[in-house]
Structure formats: C-alpha cells, structure tokens
Amino acid sequence: MFEVVAFDADDTLWFSEDSFRKYETQFVETLTPYVPVGVDIKAALVATERKNIDAYGYGVKSFGLSSMEAAITLSNGEIPAFELQKILHGVREHLTEPVRVFEGVAEVLAQVSSQFRTILITKGDLAHQTRKVETSGLSHHFEHVEIVLEKDPATYAHVLKSLDINPERFCMVGNSMKSDILPVLAIGGFGVYVPYEILWELDHAEHPTANTDRYVELETLSLVPEWLAQQRK
C-alpha cells in the first residue's frame, strides 16, 4: 500500500504552539501599560505576522521581528528600549529552549520506520527546525528531513519528485489540515490528520470536502502504526 510515510514535526511530534502562545501572552502583558484601553493587542500582533509572512516566512525569528514592529506601532513609539530588550531575550530563549517530545512518539517512529521509508517534512526557520530535529534524539528514524518554506501542493510535489516518491504511495501524518492534509490530497497522496489542541490562527483550514477517501482522522499519534498495518491487508 504505502511506500513512504512522512511526519510533520511541530505539534505532531513535539510541543511548539504552546510556546508561541506563552510569548504572545508575555507580549500582551508587556504592551498593556503603553496602549490605550480597548486596543486588541493580540489581534494586532497576529495581523502584523500575517502581513509579514511573505517577506519573513515562518518561525520564531519572524515572530520576533513582527513582535518588535507591533510593539512600536501599538505604543505609538512610546515603548522604552528595555521592554523591547525583553522581547529580544524571549526570541533567543524561544529558539534555544529544549525540545519537548510528545509521549510515545519514539515508539511510533520506531515501528513505522521499521516498515516504511520514513521522512520528516516541516516548515519554518532553518536554524530552529534543524536544532529541534537534531536534539530530539529522533533524527535516526528519518531517512530524510526536509525543511520547507511553505507546505503547498507545489512544494509537496517537488519534494516527492526529488525523492522519487509516487504520491499514490505517500502518506503524510500531521496536525494541520491546511499544511499537512489538504495539499497532500491535492497531489494525489493520503493524509492522516492527528489534531492537536492548539492551532495557530494562520494555519487554520476547514476539513476536506473532496478526496475524503484518502483522508483519515486519528485521535492520537499512537494509533498510526496500527492504522498503517490495516491498510496493508
């Protein structure tokens, strides 16, 4: 049935979005004294990130630059430098915090990689994603690690072609409908959706309405090996 199983990384194998939420909350607390009552600080930050995605791409450094910009804009230039320094410290702390792998992930990867060519496809910052993969202790399970700028159909098609993978024998496992499932269905692959409780606003998408026979939702990652085994019968 499948020849290659690919895993997303952030919020599929390890915690990620909860850290962004933590720094987002810190940002709101830092800005509150400098912003008129009634301004939605969090919404302004997300809008700044959205505006900058094209130029900056995804990841913590982009989040940090957008945070600095939003801080200056929201405070009308009144934010003191020491508050901005706190934001910069947060960026470095965020980039270097230990990776926190979800429970049971190592076992799942060991089982899957013993039966399928297993790869990792993640989007985001090259430095940060590489650090997480290398320090996770999980990289030996992956035949290949691909860090991409955007998870769209063209990117998946390109990666699969470069690795000589037939989309019909390709299965992508991830927590984002928009990034891990819909683009893979669009190129003829299979998607295993394993939702995580927190999802970034900019990564939201509705469930698929087409190709639903090539898509399944599982409650936890630990159900993936058994589901894959069933597909072989």
Place this chain on the structure above:
Amino acid sequence: MFEVVAFDADDTLWFSEDSFRKYETQFVETLTPYVPVGVDIKAALVATERKNIDAYGYGVKSFGLSSMEAAITLSNGEIPAFELQKILHGVREHLTEPVRVFEGVAEVLAQVSSQFRTILITKGDLAHQTRKVETSGLSHHFEHVEIVLEKDPATYAHVLKSLDINPERFCMVGNSMKSDILPVLAIGGFGVYVPYEILWELDHAEHPTANTDRYVELETLSLVPEWLAQQRK
C-alpha cells in the same frame, strides 16, 4: 571528469554582501548620536552577530535581530523607538529588494548546465534565499537547489549522499574559501574559488594548504566553462 557542478549563490551569482554593508553603515549612522565617542559601533554589531549565529543562523532576519539588540545595548537603552523602527524597515526592504545578478552569469549557467548536472548550494535564510532563486530567472538552470544551515564538511557530505553524487566527481564554485572551498576539499571534492571584492568578516578563512591539487582560483565566473572544458581532456 566532473559529473556535477554546484554553484554558491550570494556574491557568486548575484550581489549580496554590499547590501549588508549598506545597512551596516546605516546602523552606524543611526547609532552615532546615542553612543559615546570612541565606541566602535560596527565592531559591536559584528560581535553581536557572531554571538547569535548559533541560535539564529545566517541571513537578513538574524542580522536584523542582532541589529536591534546591539542598538539597545550600545545606547544603554536610550535609543528611541522611532530609530528602531527604521532598522525594522531596513530589514523588510533588504529582504524584498530585487535580486541583482552579476553580468554574464546567465550565459555561464547555460553553458555549464548543458554539459553537467548543475545544482545550487546556498546557506542562509530559507525565505530570502528562495525568493532570490525564484525571482532571479536562473532557477531553470539548476537540477536541484539546496538551502543549508551551515556549509561544513558534514553538510556537503549529506547533500551529496542524498543526491547520489560521488565527491570525486563533484566541483563546487564559489566566492568563500571557508564555505565553498575548504569543506569541499575536506570530503574529496574539487573547489573553484572565484573571489569577490567584499567578504563578510565571519566568512573569512585562509587559502588551503592541503589538497591544493583539487583547487583552482579563477578571476571571474566567465572563466568557469572554459576551465571545466579543459578538465575533460
């Protein structure tokens, strides 16, 4: 002789370092009124970049974050937000400025790619490097584009293995002794060094003292096709 020829991108195919110098000079001018006479502003910025490379990686976003940090530190927190906003505007401008290809590059790539598997290996920011490759009009000359975190022997070995390339039949063309030549010699490949007049402090290295039979220095990129043709005889 060679099966694969790889090109570096920044300051090998197009201008790059001169933009960093421009924003560096702007940084020094911006900071000067806020810093005691006798402080070496440029040296402090480069030292901040060096300190942050491990966490941030290479590229414009890293340069921007280090610039903000150095601005706050050097001014002892006295720099006003509107000056920091100028630095942020510079980051966005730098990331989105049009790519300026060196003269004659298109012809060189057309000739080389008609005779060898031709790839591009560049380090830096995923979003920025991708934008430059895609908007340069040159990407069709490359069978493969690899954007890496660090150009060290382990990374070259990994890339060559994933593309099924024998290092003995691999030739890397680039402007950085440290990033393009020495690590390639170390894994048994060949290096064509085409120096560019400006080199980033953190990318400096001495000329090789070993494996000098697998290394050549050419004055311009336009000499590469003829040199490659001579190696076939």
